[in-house]
Amino acid sequence: MNLAGRKVLVLGLGDTGLSMAKWLARRGASVRVADTRTGPPRLAELKRSLPSVPANSGPFRDEMFADIDLVAVSPGVPLAEPSVRRALDADIEVVGDIELFAQALPERHARIIAVTGTNGKSTVTSLAGAMARAAGVDCEVAGNIGPAVLDALMRREDAGRAAGLWVLEVSSFQLETTASLAADAATVLNVTEDHLDRYRSIDDYARAKARVFSGDGIQVLNRDDPRSLAMALPGRKTSTFGLDAPRHAEDWGLLERGGEPWLAQGANALLAVREMKLAGLHNAANALAALALCRALGLPLQPLLAALREFKGLPHRVELIGEADGVRWYDDSKGTNVGSTVAALVGLARLDSKLVLIAGGDGKGQDFSPLKEAVARSAREMVLIGRDALLIEAAVAGAGVPIRRAASMDQAVALAAQAARPGDAVLLSPACASFDMFRDYRHRGEVFRLAVERVIDAPKH
Incomplete structure (x- = not known):
């Protein structure tokens, strides 16, 4: 997407909104920002870093959208917001930060792992990043987990050092405005009730999650979650994980060896669950998902297992x-x-x-x-x-x-x-x-x- 000269309205001025404003301005767009809050959290930083960008606070008004040809929405702004709905009805393009990233990335020849799901996505994203680094890959972990993906991309640009792999945590809110992300490996870890104050039903929520599988990359699906498993697409390569024994050579699960559970691929027991620093069998499932994603990209197994043994997890997550x-x-x-x-x-x-x-x-x-x-x-x-x-x-x-x-x-x-x-x-x-x-x-x-x-x-x- 050529952004030079485009008139863009950024909705929401948190971390993601600020990152989009900076990215768009860097690309030569004419940027305005609006936030319904009277004191948006990143307003001072916007004024410091982009003093010429106007910012409006308070309810969104239709006149803010006059002459706009692109709307960049923060994840916290629902597409059902009336002003956004009218913009869509008027065929104004509406994107989010993941879409802006996806449209910018092809020129950088990097691979992508994308992780979403109701639960476990931050752990799996962080663990997959640690595994990739242990395998010698120059890897950037970003997205919903933080930092915002465009902040990470701009930092890489400024350093003149392109990432070989991006491991992205993406939320359903971000995926609503994403059409161009073509991850080399992606997963929906699970789908359980959440955000039903924003979605009409759990099926709507699941459909938003399933957008992570755009493109033709490998799908990593959870055998223990019917909604995840049902997202398998015809003609796409898939790998599954679960807490039962793997049914096929390419699948991941648990095998019993010596009376205790081991992480396994196919018939090959790889690591005793007790060797992990992560607590709980739900984290065994997270570990299997991270292994499946990294192996889908062909990363060598032994460094992945070494990283898993040392990974202590994230704060406030069991x-x-x-x-x-x-x-x-x-x-x-x-x-x-x-x-x-x-x-x-x-x-x-x-x-x-x-x-x-x-x-x-x-x-x-x-x-x-x-x-x-x-x-x-x-x-x-x-x-x-x-x-x-x-x-x-x-x-x-x-x-x-x-x-x-x-x-x-x-x-x-x-x-x-x-x-x-x-x-x-x-x-x-x-x-x-x-x-x-x-x-x-x-x-x-x-x-x-x-x-x-x-x-x-x-x-x-």
Whole structure:
């Protein structure tokens, strides 16, 4: 896409919006920016780095779109926004940052791994990047995980050093405005209820995810997730992963060797799950997905396994943060939907005798009923916090697990400490967004960590 001289309106001024404004200005476009918030988070940086670019705050107005021939939308701006809808109806091109990246990349001859899914995508993206680097590839990890992909591309341009491989985490919001991404290997890890405040149904949400498979690259699909598996396209090469035994030589899964699970491809056992620093069987699935993606590009196996052995995971994603009196404490504050919490419960339950689950927050309109079976099987007790605590309590009624409610994270941690027995684990995995009580999931996780430290360090009587 030749952007020189084009009149572009950037909607949204967070990290992604700012990166698009900088990229478009660098390419010679005439740029304007608009954000519905009165104090957009990156306004000061826009004024500093692009002082000639006008910025409007407040509701989007139709006159902002006058004479515009390209609209660049941030992921947080839905295409159902009336002004965006009218732009689409007027045949004005609407793109996002991944599309701008995809249109710029062919001249750079780099390969792409693209990762999406409701849960696990940041872990798989980071792990695939670590594996590729261990295999000697000059690799850039970017996208929804951060940094914004255009920021990373501009940094590479400025350094005069093109990446040999891009490993991108892409969200459903980003994929809505992406048509040209042709990843060499791509995956939809799973599709469970999330963002139903933005999508009409889970099927609409799944269709947005499936856009990651544009082009003719290798599809990496999850055998344990029917919606992922159903995305196989005729004539496309596929590789599958799952927590069962692989059925074909090219597929990935678990084999039992010496009474314990091993990561495997086909009939070849590669690495005992216990050798991983990542906790839980759901992370075994993440590891299999990362291996499948990297091997799809022909990267050598042994460096990938070496990287996997050393990979410790990401903060706030089933992160072991402390252990005392025989009780382990895990921070899974990034578990902001039901599917993520179910995966954490199932994954950890096979390693620990019982779990005390701390959950609750802003449920985003989710159906909490899938929690019931996992709680009944794995939990000793539940401690509920936040706005939708009563909805969660109603959804898991009859699971046979005591439920307590807490008004704060400190109280929740204290109640969990009382309930846990030696050999148990306490898991913060809220199944909800954090904004009813905290700034974001990171803030929630840090408050949890501090509360756990106080409990662990408290004098024992």
